[in-house]
Amino acid sequence: MPADPTLDRLANATLLVPFESTAAPRWLLDGLADGIAGVCLFHNNIDLSDGPEALKGLTRALADVGGDPLISLDEEGGDVTRIGQAAGSGYPGNAALGAVDDTALTEDVHTALGAELRGLGLTVDLAPSVDVNTAADNPVIGTRSFGSDAALVARHGAAAVRGLQAAGVAAAAKHFPGHGATELDSHLDLPSVDASAELLRERELRPFRAAVEAGVLAVLTAHITLPALGVDGPATLSRRALVEVLRGELGFTGMVISDALDMDGVRRPIGMPEASVRALEAGCDLLCLGRYSYADEVAAVRAAIVEAVRSGRMPAARLEEAAERTAAVRRWTAAQGAPPQIPSDLGLDGARRAVQVVGEPLSPADLADPVVVELDAPAGIAVGEVPWGLAPWFPDTERITAEEDAPSRVLARASGRPLVAVVRDAHRFPATREFVSALCRVRPDAVVVEMGLPVWRPECRTHVRSHGAARVNGQSVAELLGGVPAPVR
Structure with missing residues (x-):
């Protein structure tokens, strides 16, 4: 069957892709020109050893060819940092901010972090983590959480959202519906949160409700199951989680981003192309393909999405809806002005207080x-x-x-x-x-x-x-x- 440029471009509008090095390869530049929604940067894309100019040059090149694409990364401050890879982050992470329990500090730190990201040409931060870390042995959240109390996490998560977006960077509250009560890492397994629906709504969902009320532009999913909420497979692939709970119960109208689809918690045993289609069917709008999914893998995912629409398996309207939500965030990021000026010692002062x-x-x-x-x-x-x-x-x-x-x-x-x-x-x-x-x-x-x-x-x-x-x-x-x-x- 001949290619359908319109359908290919719609499929591209749902993709958040990685690439190989500190320079954008030709396949990526061509893809951005053909509508790929954005990129996700990892350590292998960022070299600040000689200052910020190389990264600024990269993000300018991506923006120029892609018409203001979403340029994202996981920059939580604290332990999870991409711009601080060489020496560690200049910002305290969520556990430290939760220990201080000053929401004004949390908002200011995230405004400072967002301002630095915006100055580097980045437009989406896959943060904050608003997981309530109630499992001490949690191998994947830990200090990435503001704490074990849902009310504390909710107020600091909302403050972090306000801070990032005040700096002109779209925030993505994660990992919905809440990864804090797990003892497995969804990079490697499919964790389950075995708690009552009442407890899940009061504990896991409370911070996401607060983030939605704070105006968060995006929510990033988790590859976890929550049987009491009727989520029996990965939440990323669950219409029950993303449409009935996130949109229906919490009232979220923004962009839903999948967690990385190269993680075993979602792609095993179905593979990433099939996981991508199921994520869109479930209600994801933007598919984060992980760290090592380059030209061939991106092409395979796009082909699977196109075939799902052509075959009648997935309505074209679902793809159009997802593409419009990613486009709305692109318009928002493009409309932001210069980032605010923030005191350079704010992060250190916050860490001292913790x-x-x-x-x-x-x-x-x-x-x-x-x-x-x-x-x-x-x-x-x-x-x-x-x-x-x-x-x-x-x-x-x-x-x-x-x-x-x-x-x-x-x-x-x-x-x-x-x-x-x-x-x-x-x-x-x-x-x-x-x-x-x-x-x-x-x-x-x-x-x-x-x-x-x-x-x-x-x-x-x-x-x-x-x-x-x-x-x-x-x-x-x-x-x-x-x-x-x-x-x-």
């Missing part, structure tokens, strides 16, 4: 020339390889692995000197807890710094809680410990 000290107060005199060891922790898939810890401020910091090192060696090295042990989500790693406990049994005067969720407290003199591992969180702790100034970036 630090909590439990136990004996710290005295710089007691921490002169400390031995600092960091217990390594694997980064989640969403976080990726981003620097964390105290090494920029304590150059002799040693990164060790609990399974391969010995507490006795660390104790010998720290003989006669203050000892600081830095962990990240220690509650999730038994070997780390055992290692730190062994240190504290011999050195109860040790200081333990938790840069993840402070669920577990060891028997030590002082427990410092940063509520995140962003660069500004590390600096805030280092200042408390008397660390030397970090090198200028």
Whole structure:
């Protein structure tokens, strides 16, 4: 059957695609010119080593050829950062902001973050995460959440939406209907939230209702099931979740974005082209294809969508509706003016306010020339390889692995000197807890710094809680410990 340029262009209007490197390839430029709605940037697309000009040049080139496409990324601040890949984020993440519990600060931080993104030519932030993190062992949310209380998450999620959009960047509240009560990672599995419909509406849905009331332009889905709400497969593919609940119950009229369709929680065993069609049928308007879905994969998804309409499986009106919703957000982003001017130290000030000290107060005199060891922790898939810890401020910091090192060696090295042990989500790693406990049994005067969720407290003199591992969180702790100034970036 011959190609239908109109149908191909409609299909393109539902696609949010990745690409290979820091330069836009020809297939992408041609696709944007032919109506692809936008791109999603990842670490491999962003190089700020020589300043922002290369990224600005890339986003200008994309905008020029694509007629103001959606140029998006996952920039949550805190642990999940793309623009802060090299050194860590300059903004505290949601857990830190939730710990402070000042919605004015949350709004200001997100306005600052949005202003930086807008200045780089980015128009959509796949944030904030408004998941209520009630599962301590959640491997994918954790410090990305404002907290475990639905009311707190709702008010800070709304503040984050207002802040980003005040800066001219479209916000996307995620991960609908709520990924916080899961103990599986939807990058790898299909998690289920087994709670009553009443609890789900009061806990999981409450922050999304607040985001909708705050005027959020987009909502990003989750690849999770919620049987009590009648969502038996991935919510991304569920008309019950996206049309009856999100639009019907919560009153959302904006753009629904799928979470990445290359994730196993949605594409296994049906494959990404079929998952893309089902996501559109369910009510998604913009299909995020993930990180490694390039020219051939994009073509396969487009072909599957076109065939679904040609065969009568999916009404053309559904595709037209989705294309119009993406076009509306493109018009909104194109109409935004210059971003506001925000104080450059706002993120650091927020991170400082989030630090909590439990136990004996710290005295710089007691921490002169400390031995600092960091217990390594694997980064989640969403976080990726981003620097964390105290090494920029304590150059002799040693990164060790609990399974391969010995507490006795660390104790010998720290003989006669203050000892600081830095962990990240220690509650999730038994070997780390055992290692730190062994240190504290011999050195109860040790200081333990938790840069993840402070669920577990060891028997030590002082427990410092940063509520995140962003660069500004590390600096805030280092200042408390008397660390030397970090090198200028």
